[in-house]
Every structure is written in structure tokens, then in C-alpha cells.
Amino acid sequence: MVCDVSEPSLPEALRQILFGEVLSGLPVFCLERWQSLHETSARVLLSDSGVHPLSIAELSDYGLSLDQLSRVELGYGWTKGSPKLRERISEIYGGSVGPENVLVTNGSAEANLLTVLGLVRSSDLVLVDVPNYMQIPGLLKWLGARVIFLRRNPPDWSFPIDDAISLMRQHKPKAMFVNDPNNPTGTYMTGRELEELSYEAEKTGTTLVFDEVYWGSELQEPRPSVLEIASSGQAVSVSGLSKVYGLPGLRVGWVAGSEKLISRLWSLKDYTTIAPSILSDHIASVMLERDNVKRLRERAKSIVRGNLEILEGAYSEAGDLFEVVWPSAGAYFLARIPWSDDTLMIAHELFREYGVLVNPGECFEIPGYLRVGLGQQPTQFRDSLRTLVNGLEGIREKTSW
Numbered sequence: 001m002v003c004d005v006s007e008p009s010l011p012e013a014l015r016q017i018l019f020g021e022v023l024s025g026l027p028v029f030c031l032e033r034w035q036s037l038h039e040t041s042a043r044v045l046l047s048d049s050g051v052h053p054l055s056i057a058e059l060s061d062y063g064l065s066l067d068q069l070s071r072v073e074l075g076y077g078w079t080k081g082s083p084k085l086r087e088r089i090s091e092i093y094g095g096s097v098g099p100e101n102v103l104v105t106n107g108s109a110e111a112n113l114l115t116v117l118g119l120v121r122s123s124d125l126v127l128v129d130v131p132n133y134m135q136i137p138g139l140l141k142w143l144g145a146r147v148i149f150l151r152r153n154p155p156d157w158s159f160p161i162d163d164a165i166s167l168m169r170q171h172k173p174k175a176m177f178v179n180d181p182n183n184p185t186g187t188y189m190t191g192r193e194l195e196e197l198s199y200e201a202e203k204t205g206t207t208l209v210f211d212e213v214y215w216g217s218e219l220q221e222p223r224p225s226v227l228e229i230a231s232s233g234q235a236v237s238v239s240g241l242s243k244v245y246g247l248p249g250l251r252v253g254w255v256a257g258s259e260k261l262i263s264r265l266w267s268l269k270d271y272t273t274i275a276p277s278i279l280s281d282h283i284a285s286v287m288l289e290r291d292n293v294k295r296l297r298e299r300a301k302s303i304v305r306g307n308l309e310i311l312e313g314a315y316s317e318a319g320d321l322f323e324v325v326w327p328s329a330g331a332y333f334l335a336r337i338p339w340s341d342d343t344l345m346i347a348h349e350l351f352r353e354y355g356v357l358v359n360p361g362e363c364f365e366i367p368g369y370l371r372v373g374l375g376q377q378p379t380q381f382r383d384s385l386r387t388l389v390n391g392l393e394g395i396r397e398k399t400s401w
């Protein structure tokens with residue numbers, strides 16, 4: 001059923017909206033719809049998966065000249081992204097790709113869309129890492145691809161590398177779509193695992209498509225990009241500035257891959273957004289200077305580490321109200337709710353009664369969990385967490401009789 005996706009109210013109506021279709025065959029993008037409907041009116045915003053955004057004024061401290069910015073002519077600019085920005089992006093990959101391997105997009109969301117449209121045809125067989133952000137599974141369903149899911153399962157939620165390798169050997173899939181570091185589980189692969197995948201992909205002719213928008217937020221061992229391990233003929237990296245770099249409002253993302261693929265996606269982009277905003281291109285070129293990349297990644301990790309400490313304190317007092325899946329990357333954690341599997345109802349009540357916005361596990365096809373943001377400023381996070389705990393206690397009490 002194709003439904004009106006703009007009218008939320010009662011849980012049942014909401015359920016129909018979130019799990020219906022936007023167009024015939026294209027499922028509603030549950031996570032984005034949930035957030036779009038609620039995020040501007042939430043009092044306590046714990047739904048973001050990136051770190052607290054920087055203001056334009058703060059960017060001066062990273063070398064952005066507001067005077068220069070004010071003199072940028074508001075033309076279309078470079079439809080592929082400016083040479084300077086593409087150079088900066090390619091540098092992040094440690095020399096494994098050049099500017100000719102990069103296409104700048106409007107957020108990593110557009111990068112994912114173009115990549116799927118550019119690579120997959122109806123009835124192609126593909127492997128897909130789940131749970132994930134769920135944009136790609138929705139698009140693949142619409143395109144009529146044959147999908148085999150690779151599930152990250154509790155308790156450790158790690159990527160099922162052995163299954164991935166044996167399925168590659170068995171089916172020689174066209175592509176494997178992976179979201180790593182993973183949203184929502186906060187787990188990530190080791191360099192060794194990336195090598196194993198890359199070795200196998202070479203043999204089976206499978207393109208490894210990695211959404212790496214949380215790359216750089218690893219709290220333990222740093223993780224290389226798939227493009228630092230596999231050749232650009234075999235691998236594609238999607239990433240952007242929205243999460244780790246705290247700049248979602250720029251809407252800057254990118255695809256890095258073979259020149260052939262980039263050229264095709266560039267032509268596809270003529271149909272979507274034509275070009276990135278020239279203002280964003282200018283700002284991103286400054287923010288991706290080498291020292292800034294390091295600094296912004298450190299900023300993200302420091303915010304998340306601080307909030308994890310606050311979470312530890314609150315958790316030790318929360319009894320069996322929720323169980324934390326401790327993340328190793330990203331700016332969010334999963335909270336398992338042991339007393340109910342209906343986390344959509346819980347998320348709905350949290351929003352309605354307490355003004356708290358978190359994401360229901362149902363949007364990731366893992367009911368029984370809530371995804372909670374860890375990217376707020378620590379002082380704000382402490383208060384937000386208190387309201388969340390209070391809300392969960394109230395809802396548990398209400399549902400227990």
C-alpha cells in the first residue's frame with residue numbers, strides 16, 4: 001500500500017506510515033521518516049548519529065576566512081566537486097586514490113543513491129550487511145535486486161566474515177554492500193578482515209561497496225578504509241562530513257572508486273542534484289585540510305568518550321531498565337529493552353510524553369532495541385540521559401499493569 005507519509009498521530013497510524021511504501025515497490029525509509037516527522041519538535045534530541053554540529057563562527061578556528069567566504073560567487077561551481085575539494089578528499093585515503101577517483105555529492109545519502117543506481121540492475125545478486133542505515137536495502141528492493149543478507153547478530157554484533165566469504169564463493173555476487181563502522185551497532189571490521197574480503201572479492205569479481213561515513217570515529221584500533229586495502233577497481237567508498245566531522249548542514253558527501261564508475265555516477269548526478277553547493281564546497285575544502293581532519297576526528301571521539309563515561313554512571317544506577325550494547329565507533333549506542341519488544345511504542349511514548357527523540361529498533365529491523373545518540377555536548381547529554389531514563393521508568397510502570 002502506498003500511503004501518505006506526512007501525517008503521524010496514533011501508534012497504529014504511525015506504524016502504517018513507517019512500514020508502508022512511498023512508491024510501488026519502494027519501502028518508506030523508516031529511520032529518516034521517523035526523524036523528519038519528529039526532530040524539529042523534540043525537546044530532547046537523542047536521535048542524531050553524528051557529533052554536535054559546529055557553527056559557522058567556530059569554523060574560523062579551523063582556518064575558514066569569513067571574508068573569503070563572503071566573496072564566493074554563487075554560481076553552480078563544479079558539478080563534480082571542485083578540484084581542491086576532490087584533492088583533499090583523496091588525501092584522506094592515504095594516496096590510494098587521486099582526485100579523479102572522487103565525486104562530491106549532497107551528503108552520503110546521495111552518494112549511496114547514485115552508487116546503487118550506477119551499479120545494480122534488476123535481478124542482480126548482491127550481499128547486504130544488516131542491520132544498517134537501511135537506505136540501501138530499500139533501494140535494492142525497489143530495483144528488484146536479489147538480496148542475501150549478512151546479519152550482524154548479538155551479543156557481539158560483529159560482521160559475519162565467514163558467511164560473507166562462503167556466500168561470495170558460492171554465488172559470485174555482483175556487489176557486497178557493507179556499512180562499516182556500522183550504524184546502529186557501533187562495531188567495525190579489522191584491517192585483517194578487510195584484507196580477507198578484498199582477497200575474495202578479487203577472485204569472485206564482487207565489488208565491495210562500503211558506506212564508511214563513520215570512518216575515523218573508531219575508539220579502539222584505527223580502521224583503514226576499504227580503499228586502502230582493495231584496489232579502486234574492486235572497491236567503492238562512500239563517506240561524508242555529516243557524522244564524525246560535525247558538519248551535516250553542509251550536505252557534503254562523496255563516492256570514491258574507479259574512474260570509470262565515477263564518470264558514470266557523475267552523469268547520473270545530472271539527474272539528481274547537478275552539483276554540490278558552492279558554499280559547502282568552499283567550506284569543506286578548508287575543513288578537510290590534513291590537520292583539520294585529525295582535529296575533527298579527535299573532537300568527535302572526545303565527545304563520545306565523555307558521554308560514554310556519563311552513560312556508565314547512569315547505567316550503573318538503572319538496574320534492569322535497559323542493557324547497553326557498548327559501541328566501538330559512531331556516536332550512538334543501542335539500548336536493549338528487556339521488558340518489551342515493542343520499541344516503536346516506547347519511542348512513540350518517549351516522544352509524546354517526555355519530548356525525547358530516540359530511534360526505534362524497528363527501523364533497523366531489530367525490535368527490542370532503541371538507538372540513542374551519543375553526540376551531544378556532555379553537559380546537555382547528562383540532562384538528556386536523565387530525561388530518557390525517567391521516561392523509560394514511567395513507560396515501564398505504565399505498561400506493567
Ligand SMILES: Cc1ncc(COP(=O)(O)O)c(C=O)c1O
Pocket residue numbers: 049106107108109110112133179183211213239240241242248252253
Ligand atoms: C550509514 C549512513 N550512511 C549515510 C547517511 C546519510 O548521511 P548524510 O547524507 O547526512 O551524509 C547516514 C545518516 O544517518 C548513515 O548513518
